[in-house]
Amino acid sequence: MATEKNNIPYKIYLAEDEMPKAWYNVRADMKTKPAPLLNPGTGAPMGFDDLRPVFCDELIKQELDNDTAYIPIPQEIRDFYKMYRPSPLVRAYCLEEKLQTPAKIYYKFEGNNTSGSHKLNSAIAQAYYAKQQGLKGVTTETGAGQWGTALSMACAYLGLDCKVYMVKVSYEQKPFRREVMRTYGASVTPSPSMETNIGKAILAEHPGTTGSLGCAISEAVEVATSTPGYRYVLGSVLNQVLLHQSVIGLETKAALDKYGIVPDIIIGCAGGGSNLGGLISPFMGEKLRGEKDYRIIAVEPASCPSFTRGKFAYDFCDTGKVCPLAKMYTLGSGFIPSPNHAGGLRYHGMSSILSQLYHDGYMEATSVEQTKVFEAAEMFARVEGILPAPESSHAIRVAIDEALKCKETGEEKTIVFGLTGTGYFDMVAYEKFHNGEMSDYIPTDAELEASFASLPKVPGQE
Numbered sequence: 001m002a003t004e005k006n007n008i009p010y011k012i013y014l015a016e017d018e019m020p021k022a023w024y025n026v027r028a029d030m031k032t033k034p035a036p037l038l039n040p041g042t043g044a045p046m047g048f049d050d051l052r053p054v055f056c057d058e059l060i061k062q063e064l065d066n067d068t069a070y071i072p073i074p075q076e077i078r079d080f081y082k083m084y085r086p087s088p089l090v091r092a093y094c095l096e097e098k099l100q101t102p103a104k105i106y107y108k109f110e111g112n113n114t115s116g117s118h119k120l121n122s123a124i125a126q127a128y129y130a131k132q133q134g135l136k137g138v139t140t141e142t143g144a145g146q147w148g149t150a151l152s153m154a155c156a157y158l159g160l161d162c163k164v165y166m167v168k169v170s171y172e173q174k175p176f177r178r179e180v181m182r183t184y185g186a187s188v189t190p191s192p193s194m195e196t197n198i199g200k201a202i203l204a205e206h207p208g209t210t211g212s213l214g215c216a217i218s219e220a221v222e223v224a225t226s227t228p229g230y231r232y233v234l235g236s237v238l239n240q241v242l243l244h245q246s247v248i249g250l251e252t253k254a255a256l257d258k259y260g261i262v263p264d265i266i267i268g269c270a271g272g273g274s275n276l277g278g279l280i281s282p283f284m285g286e287k288l289r290g291e292k293d294y295r296i297i298a299v300e301p302a303s304c305p306s307f308t309r310g311k312f313a314y315d316f317c318d319t320g321k322v323c324p325l326a327k328m329y330t331l332g333s334g335f336i337p338s339p340n341h342a343g344g345l346r347y348h349g350m351s352s353i354l355s356q357l358y359h360d361g362y363m364e365a366t367s368v369e370q371t372k373v374f375e376a377a378e379m380f381a382r383v384e385g386i387l388p389a390p391e392s393s394h395a396i397r398v399a400i401d402e403a404l405k406c407k408e409t410g411e412e413k414t415i416v417f418g419l420t421g422t423g424y425f426d427m428v429a430y431e432k433f434h435n436g437e438m439s440d441y442i443p444t445d446a447e448l449e450a451s452f453a454s455l456p457k458v459p460g461q462e
C-alpha cells in the first residue's frame with residue numbers, strides 16, 4: 001500500500017488546535033440569498049416567533065442569519081468534535097494507481113466515528129442547543145439510519161430523550177441500524193405509523209407504503225409540536241445544518257492549504273445537501289467573492305434527481321404538508337422514489353442554499369445509476385480499504401469518472417471528494433449488487449409531471 005509520495009502524506013491530519021473555532025456561513029457571501037421559508041397557510045415569510053413551536057431558539061437564529069460570516073462553535077461542541085475530529089484528508093494513491101490516471105484524488109473521510117458518518121457534526125450541535133434551552137427531548141426522522149444514529153449518540157451524551165421516525169423500508173431492511181439507535185437510548189418507530197394523525201392519514205391513502213423521508217418528517221414534527229418540552233430537529237436541507245457541516249470544508253481547505261494544494265474539482269453526493277454544502281462552503285465563498293474558481297459537482301441518484309430533473313419552486317418539505325414551504329429544486333413533496341439503496345439520497349427536495357447556488361450557475365449537478373455506483377464502491381473498497389456508504393459512493397463514482405477523463409486527456413487535475421460515511425449497515429444492498437439483483441429504476445417524465453402537479457400555488461411563482 002502506498003504511504004507517501006512527493007512529500008504529500010497518505011493522510012493529511014490537522015492538529016487538534018487547527019480544528020475550526022467558528023462555522024462559516026456561506027450565505028454571508030451570496031449575492032442572491034436563499035429564499036425564506038414561507039408559512040404554508042398565509043404564504044408569508046416565517047420569522048423567529050413563527051418557527052419557535054417547531055425548532056430550538058438558537059437554531060432558528062442560525063437558520064435566519066444570512067449575514068454573519070463566522071459563527072463561533074461553543075467550546076462544549078468543540079470538545080465533542082475532538083473525539084473524532086479533525087478528520088483525515090486522504091490521498092487516494094491506490095485508487096489513482098488502479099485507474100492509471102494522472103489525476104490526483106483526495107477524499108475527506110467523515111466515517112471515522114461510531115455513528116459512521118458526517119451527520120454527527122450537526123447532531124451534536126442541535127442536541128447541544130436543545131439542552132441549553134432546557135428541553136426534555138427532540139424528535140426526528142431518519143432514512144438510511146445514519147442521521148438517527150448520530151442524533152441518538154449526541155442525545156445520549158447530553159442526556160436528552162430522542163424519538164426517531166424511521167422510514168419503514170429502512171426499518172425493515174436495517175434491523176441492526178435500528179438496534180444501534182436503541183442502544184443509545186432512542187425510541188425508533190417505523191414510518192408511516194399509527195401513532196400520529198398524519199401517519200394514519202398517509203396509511204389510509206397509501207396502504208402498504210414503504211414510507212419516505214417526507215412522511216417521516218411529518219410525523220416527527222407532529223409529535224414535537226404536540227409534546228411539551230420537545231422540539232423537532234432535521235439532519236439535512238436546513239441552512240443551520242449546512243452551517244454546522246462547514247467544519248468539513250474548513251478542515252479540508254486548511255489541510256490542502258498546508259501543502260499548497262489547489263483543487264480543480266470538488267465533488268459530493270447530495271441528498272438534502274448538507275455534506276456537499278459543508279464541504280464546498282469555504283471554496284464557494286472564495287468563488288462568490290471572485291477570489292478563486294473551482295468546478296463543483298453535486299451527485300444524486302438517477303432515481304431521485306432533484307437537481308437535474310426537478311423544478312426550482314416553493315414546495316413542502318414533507319409529505320403531510322405540515323412543514324414550512326422552502327424554495328428549492330424539488331420533485332414534488334408527494335414524490336416517493338423507487339426503493340433505491342442509498343436511503344439518505346431519497347429526499348424529494350434540496351437545500352435552499354445549494355438550490356440558489358445551482359440556479360445562479362455556481363455549481364453543476366449530475367445523476368448516476370445505482371449499479372454504476374456500486375461498481376465504483378466495490379473498486380474503492382478493494383483498493384482503498386474503506387467500505388463506503390452507498391450515498392458516499394455516488395461521489396466516488398463521479399470522482400472516478402473525472403479521473404478517467406484525465407487519463408484520456410493527460411490532464412493532472414486535482415480532485416477532492418467527500419467520503420461521507422461507511423457502509424457496514426448496508427450489506428443487504430451490497431448483497432443485491434453481488435447477486436446481480438440490483439435494478440436501476442429511473443422515473444419517467446410523466447411520473448415527474450404528475451408529481452409537479454401537486455406543487456403549492458405561491459404568489460409570484462409561475
Ligand SMILES: Cc1ncc(COP(=O)(O)O)c(C=O)c1O
Binds near residue numbers: 118272344391392421
Ligand atoms: C453517509 C451519508 N452520506 C450522505 C448523505 C446525504 O445527506 P446530505 O445530502 O444531507 O449530506 C447521507 C444521508 O443520510 C448519509 O447517510
